[in-house]
Amino acid sequence: MQSFATIYAGGVIWGFHVGDMLYQLLFFAILLFLVRKFAWGPVMNMMKKREEYVANEIEAAEKSRIEAEKSAKAAAEQLKQTKMEAQKIIEDAKTAGIKQEQDIIESARQEADRIKKAAQAEIQNEKEKALQALQDQVASLSVLIASKVIEKELSAQDQEKLINEYIKEVGEER
Incomplete structure (x- = not known):
């Protein structure tokens, strides 16, 4: 084993310069202090703000998604209700159309029957007239004819002639 004196010769331990190491250690401590005071806080604040921003954005997106789902469901329900109302209106219109057609x-038919009865009554009246x-x-x-017969006694020829004249007169009066 080597003695401490051989290891520590002229401020060098196992090949390391102790003075340089102390200066570096001191400057490293000062650097850590400065970094902590001036850089670490702002960096951590910025990271915290970024984390909060991302969390808020995720929360807003989730709220938007839920609202969109609610709106989609409401729109689908309203569309379904509108379709049902439209179908009912169409069915009511068809029913009203069929009823109006029947009326x-x-x-x-009643007007035709009335006109037919009126025409039949008029025909009957005209027939009777x-x-x-x-x-x-x-x-x-x-x-x-009776007065002519009385005026003269008729032969068969005269009677036939009288009937023909009578028929001729009836035909002319029409």
Whole structure:
């Protein structure tokens, strides 16, 4: 073993200069103090602010995502409700259209029946008038024929001639 004196010869221990090491150690301590005082605090504050900023951004993004999901659900529900309302309106319109169509058909049918009955009644009236007029003419012609028969006694030829004249007169009066 070597003695301490051989190891510490002229301020050198095992090849290291003790004075230089003390100066370096002193300057390193001063550097650590200065770094801690002037750089470490601001760097740590900046890192803390950055950490808070990132955390706030993540939280805001999560809130935005939740709001977007809520809005999407609300929009989907509103769209579903709107579709149901539109379908109901369409069905109501179809029902109203069918009812209106049936009402129009029934009204047209009733109007046609009324017109038909009125036409039949008018035809019946005109038929009765025509029959009455024909009866009146037949009566007047009968009276006329009777008066002519009375005026002269008719032979078969005269009777035939009288009937033909009668038919001719009836045809002209129409």
